Structures are given as C-alpha cells and as structure tokens.
Amino acid sequence: MEGKNLINEPEHKFLGLLFDHRLNWLPHKNYIKDKCLVDIDLVKTLSNINWGAHRISLSNMYQPLIRSKLDYGSQCYITAPPSYVKKLDPIQNAAMRITLGAFRPGPVEILQCEAEILSLESRRELLLLNYWSQYSPLCQVLSEVGLRPTI
Template sequence: MVSDETFWLNGVKLERVTSYKYLGMYIGFGKIRDQITYVKNICISRLKPLRVLSNYGNGVGIPILRSVYLSTIRSIIDYSAPILCCYTDKDLRPLELLQNEAMRVILGCPRTARIEIMRMELNLQSVTQRIREVAVSSFIRMIRQNDRHLKTIVNRYVTGVPGFFRLNEYSRRLCKILSDYNVFGFCVPLPNTRPIKPWITEKVDISIEQLDMRKRDNNPHELRQLFLEKISQYPRDMVIHAYCDGSVTGSRAGLGVVIREYFEFGISTEERISKRIGDHSSSTTAELFAIYECLKFGINKGKSIIGFVDSQSALLALNAKVPSDDGIVTKCKSTFLI
C-alpha cells in the first residue's frame, strides 16, 4: 500500500514513482515489468556480435561461442536474478526465447531444432531454472553474512509466524523458492541455538594428533597405514565409529559421513550419509556439519561415538570454550552436554 504523503526537499516537491532504477535493477512495489524489458534489450543488442563470430557456422568454434554467450549475455541475466526470481515462467518467456535464439546461433541449427536437444548439447539450463538457482545462492550468501532483514523474513516462514502472510509479494515469493529448493535445513543459520553456559561440562573428549609433515606431502599408502594403526587402538564392541568429511568445490559444498555401528560377537552395520550444504561455505563449516550429522545419528543409540575428523580447524572450534560460530558449533556442542 502506497502512502499519499507528499515530500519536499528545499522547496521542491519530490516526484513519486512506482519503480526506481538502482545499479541496473528496477526496484519498486510489486512486480516491475521494466526489469525484464531492460534485461531483454541489453541482451538482444549482444546477439549481433555472436552472429558475426559464428558466421553461419563458418566462424569460430562452438566452445568459444558458448563462452561468449555466457560472459556477455547470460551474465546479465545472472546479475538480475535476485529481482527476476519473483516472476513466473510466463513472465520470463521473453528471456527464454532469447536464449533459444542464442543457442541456434551457436550451434547453427534451424528454428525447427528441439530446445531440449540444444540445451543438452551446450550443457545449459533453462533461463527460469538458472535465475532461481542463482537467486537462491545469492540469498543464502546474504543470510550467512548476517543480513538481519532476510533472517527475519526466513525465520517467520520457518517458524510459521502469522506475520509472514502480511509480508509483501516479493518476500513471500522468496520464501517459496527457498522452500522449493529445500535449503532451509543447512543454508539458513540453525535456529534456537543458545550459547553454552561456561559452568556446564561436556561429555566429550577431543584429541588432536598432528602428522610429522603436511598431509599433501605424505605418501597415500603411508597415510593409510597410519590411519589403520590409529583406529585399531579404539574398541569395536558396542560402539559407533564415524568417519566425517566435508568438501568444497568452487562455490558448492557438501558433507559425507560413513557410520559403522558395532554390536556383540563382531557384528557390525554400515550407513552412509551425504548432503549438500549452503553454497559459499568454508571447508571448516562443511566438516562441522558432517560432525553434527554424526552426532544426530548416535544421540539416541545409547552408545559411545568415536568420530574421526581430518580437519584441525573444526576440532579446535569444537574444543573452544567460547564458540566462534553461534550456529553449527553451538548446535554440535549442545548435543553432547551432560
């Protein structure tokens, strides 16, 4: 709802507008059609150099044409993704047609060529899917950088606060996209994590053993032998052994846990857990999430858990009296309190 109040600056009446262009994006009340038109016009003008380079199939190769498309056309769409994500598939149809035309130019295909085949050939997503994935990645990064406004919006949605339904259309659309991609569990800071009181002791023993030299300088066979000797020192009767690891590739991050539960008479079972966590996460954060998955698995088993972690920074974070991270570190520590 727009207020009718009038504003003046140095005796000059300020003009009221429904949209405002800021850093190449149109911001306003509700959906601003100018943003799609603006992005489309910029991208259309960049199709001509692409046609010149292709020269009807006699110019540069497909890999170079694809790189030119990604750097000059799709980069504009990616930049506008946080605004364009609130539009429907029908609204984004002009940008989808634009990419289809670019694919025909790159591959030299006629207009009768199947869109799905061209996408597979060039390893491209649909514009709608690309916009939403880039937007989700951007929002996750902003939330992890402690953007209070986004945190408030997301927490209202996650906790089911009635005030969520009074949010504007963009906020509702944003939460719907995050929900569709099922990223609340790992990409949003963990809710309801309270600092550990200093007088409360923890039922855990963290042991850190360093190698004589850096891991990458050791022979893989020597590392394997050292690890086998290490785990042979721990009991294998009515306990749980968990092997935790985190991985970061570019902007993507994930975790992997191998859990081996031992019973009497040498019987054991094995379970594997692998999950994707928030983009732009550090390797330490990925390791901590792997530890948290291990703790969640064994919390109701009534057995001792022996975890093996190859990240010294993650172990130091857990061993600190004052957690440096109010989210995942506190959540891990709260699972093994007495």
C-alpha cells in the first residue's frame, strides 16, 4: 500500500476485542479470563470470613468488575465454538462461590438462583436480543407506532 509492506499479524485488538485470523475468539477468551482472574483475587481478598465485606457488597463488586468484562463484545463472539465460550463459565462460577461463600461441590444452577445471576449463555442471548431489538427494521417500525418491544 503506497510502497509500504503490510504486516500480517495473527491477532489485532480493536475496541477492546481481540480478533484473530480465524475469528474463533480463542485469544479474546484467554485475554478476558486473565483479566477476570485478577479481579476475582480482589473479590476473594475482600471476602475474608473475619473482617470481609458483606455478601451484597461482594455481589455489587462482581457486576462492574467481572461481569462487565464477560459481557463486553458478547454479541460478536456468540459465533465462537461452544467449547471456547464455555471457558468463561468457570470464571463466573468462581465469582459466585466467593460472593456467596459457597463450597465447590454445589450445583452451579443453585448458585445462580441464590445469587440471582443468569448463566453466561442466557446473558449473552439476552444481550444479543436486546441489541437486535434496537437495530432491527421491524422493531424500528414498531417504535414509530409506539409499540416498542422491551426485553
């Protein structure tokens, strides 16, 4: 391009998302996982039994620190292979166990009910539907008539 050679890179970060040459989102998943593990350590430190924060405070910390990172860009990487997407589930499960003070052998579904948190798969679908409802031509016509669907 204009006498300059283009460099072929295996990954490129754009708006906080790591795009790889195969668009399978594995580098992005690993990036998110590493960032969330640091925040989980912070929540774990603040959840000390003797002097730690209350369960509600820990849950309020989980949402901006960890869940926001798990949610960001999920509309894009919903096309990733399910095995890659499942790699983020243990992060949310660990955060729920810490905030609730639960032990490891408990079923994840019970933890989600107790913490009042959707599974990551359900959350991704909800965010995708919410995004779709904002930009769908049908939803735009319905909003002009005053019948905007809410999700």
